[in-house]
Amino acid sequence: MTELIKNKNVMFKLQEELRNEIHSNTTVESKLSKLPFLNACIKETLRLHPPAPFLLPHRAIRTCEVMNYIVPRGARVLVNVWAIGRDPKYWEDPLSFKPERFFSSKLDFKGRF
Incomplete structure (x- = not known):
């Protein structure tokens, strides 16, 4: 809701979609x-404000190298x-709330195609 209030043009576009479809x-x-557009707004909100900043912890099952770092x-x-x-x-302009960035993407809410 905060992102919609801060971005009135996005809020108006979403309201228009809701009025036309429901x-x-x-x-x-x-x-x-x-x-x-509602789905894109939800994806963009989750991108900027994930419910938890870290995924659940994992353990490396064997020593490996990731991006030139050794993970024991x-x-x-x-x-x-x-x-x-x-x-x-x-992400282009990563700090901006731009739901339109997800229109050309087939990713779902879990990051899968």
């Missing part, structure tokens, strides 16, 4: 697929989802 006071799950067997490995969502190497 014609009653209740919404059923089957109509959610007809709301691509048994080491606890944490993945920083918060930092990945803001990495300019992967």
Whole structure:
């Protein structure tokens, strides 16, 4: 909600989509697929504000090298989802709330195609 309030043009676009696609006071799950901008807004919100900044800890089952770092067997490995969502190497203008960036992507909410 905060991102929508801070980005009025995005909020107005989302309101327009909801008005055009939902014609009653209740919404059923089957109509959610007809709301691509809503889905893009949710993905963009999760990218910028993940519910947890780190994924669940993992342990390396064997010694390996990742990006020129040696990860010893048994080491606890944490993945920083918060930092990945803001990495300019992967996201254009990473700190901006731009749901449109997901229109050309087939990724689902779990990062799968």
